[in-house]
Amino acid sequence: MAAHHHHHHDEPTGESLIEAAAAALTHAGEQWTGMRAEVFEALVARDRPASAYDVAEDVSKARGKRVAANSVYRILDLFVATNLARRVESANAYIANPHPGCRHDCIFLICDACGRAVHIDDDKLTGALVEAAKNAGFADIRPVVELRGVCADCSSGLSG
Incomplete structure (x- = not known):
């Protein structure tokens, strides 16, 4: 494996990272829906790995109505498959990938x-x-x- 350089999206608001994630998901042939955007934004807002239940709670609060954790799980699985998020296996939690356009270990x-x-x-x-x-x-x-x-x-x- 060759060394590689990452462009980190570290603007204080996270807008650059969110735009990069939307572009990467679209490039993978998937749609960047409102719900997917809200799940990604909730994941980016956390400074620690978050469970699907944590993310569902954050999205529920933002929407003002309950969002089912199983819907969030499906979106998080899609994010992992398309390199927008990483799963921390031992914690059964997720973190946003700071460089979604780069696939690596x-x-x-x-x-x-x-x-x-x-x-x-x-x-x-x-x-x-x-x-x-x-x-x-x-x-x-x-x-x-x-x-x-x-x-x-x-x-x-x-x-x-």
Whole structure:
């Protein structure tokens, strides 16, 4: 796997990321509907991985009427399939992909204290995992690596 550069969409309002997500979903042959936009916006607004129930609650509050979690699950599954979101497997939660136009492997660093998840890229590491899986006879490999520990913010509070 080659190294790659990401254009991060980090405007304070998140509008750039939302526009990139809409374009990526449309490019994948799917429609960017009002409900899908609301689910993505709710996901972007969270600073931690969110469950489908968390997102459904946020969208329900914004709409002023109840939104079923199973509808949100379907949309989140579509977002994962089209690279707009990533699933944090160990937490059964989702985070918005900060670079939806780039398909690559996933490495999450998850803080056991605050729940924060940081996504990092290390093509050398994930490339080795893919190669090992291919050598074991696997195909269509999508590494998702999760490392748990305590983030710098939380660990500095522990040492004081």
